[in-house]
Amino acid sequence: MSVSPESPSLTDQINALLPQTQCGQCGYCGCRPYAEAIASGSADINQCPPSGDEGIRDIAGLLGVAAKPLNPKFGVHKPPSVAFIVEEDCIGCTKCIAACPVDAILGAPKFMHTVIASECTGCELCIAPCPVDCVIMQPSPPNHAEVSRKQRSAQAKRRYDARCLRKEKEEADKAERAKKKKLALLKMQAAKK
Structure with a gap:
């Protein structure tokens, strides 16, 4: 499969088909790492219980391979x-x-x-x-059923991405405060000498 620079990468396309629960049941620390593993060939397409058979079929279709049942080693598909x-x-x-x-x-x-x-x-x-x-x-x-699997996945990805950005900002702010505190301590120590 050839991907142009303007089109989403294979990883992005696979990730878009995953449920974005970030649950880790697949053996990876989130949906994107699992998508990367599928794209690289190091993970099979049937390791995501939340995706169920429908999600596995979608990924198989994207990759042009045969669908297969969910691997029970990773769990069972449950109703939402x-x-x-x-x-x-x-x-x-x-x-x-x-x-x-x-x-x-x-x-x-x-x-x-x-x-x-x-x-x-x-x-x-x-x-x-x-x-x-x-x-x-x-x-x-009941109103959850009115929202398609694709819409729920996109909404979950937006919220996950927003949380990741918030956590990054919190870490950067924390590091900046620690740096300022250290500089203030060094100035105080220098003033005492």
Whole structure:
């Protein structure tokens, strides 16, 4: 397959077909690394449980290869679901917020958290870090079915990309503050001499 400079790379095309849950069930740390592995030939097309048979068929079609069933080693395809936080059990630890790859959980330390159901990808990454087991999965709301798989994937990718940019900015700001603090300490030490 020949790709012109203006067209998306093979990795980009594969990534666009993945659900953007960033769940890691495929054995990679997110959808893009899995797409890169498929494009390079180091991963098979049937390792993404959230994609299910439909997603596998789409990737197979793009690559011009035969579709195959989901490899059960990586999990099973489940109906769409969203996380739900049992409010009376939530202690406000913020661990679920840190784990959410699409910033679909709102809350503050020591206060109850909540999930924005329309933004939740159902990745289940918020369940394990919860120390009080107050995060449960529920079937997606009925209006979720009205949104196509492709639209949900694009929305999840936008939210994931926005979260990544926010985290990069936070890290850069943190490094800048540390640099300024170090310079201030050096100036104070020099003034004492």
